[in-house]
Amino acid sequence: MVRTPSHLTVVVLAQAGGPLVRVAGTIDRETAPRLADALRQPWASRSAPPAVRVDLAAVAFCDSSGLNVLLDADRQARDRGSTLQLENVPDQLRRLLAVTGTDEVLTLHSGPPSGGSVRPAPPTVEGG
Template identity: 35%
Template sequence: MTPSDPSPDGTGFSLGRRGGWPVVTVTGEVDFSNADVLGDRLAEATRWHTPPHLAVDLSELEFCDSSGLRRLVIAWKRIKDLGGRMVLLNPAPRMAGLLHITGLDTQLEILDALPDRPPPSP
């Protein structure tokens, strides 16, 4: 697992593996001051497989502003363009509401648990 140093408010970004999936776990708050770190972790995980597949664990994300949403959408589009799959895992209630209000819940794949198997490699 590749952790980031958590900020004083408990925000952190870690990258690890679960069941063959790269998983970026986001905790605390994402805003303009740290959205680039989220983007970096997502980009790093995207390079682990071809085509890329990625799970983003949002179960402990308490707040996310538009800059954080933008990083998620950029990663999703990049992965989709490369023939891969990105899933959002178990978003916390506030994040689930934000995804619904913005309509992203109709575009992004949101799951309660990690899929049993990652997509096959070519």
């Protein structure tokens, strides 16, 4: 059996209401640490943003490793009086959240990421 390497791209964008994290590719045991690193960044500073939005529209697959990263980021957000908002959650991930009951814990939005001025903000984590 030939294993196809996992690819994940994570881009953090600064927006007025807080960062928007755009995620594309596969979130699994191999790539989950990259997502975790990107999701720790907004709370690394002393002033936590009111919300961090995660656009998952381009995620092809997410396993339990990715789910644990999202749950950990949600916990970090709540600990700092912030929220983690998942946007454009793909069907496969919605099923995973429903089966595990974590759709009752995490904040999901069905619409597209809210508009506003978008500008790239360092640092950007990319990989593949």
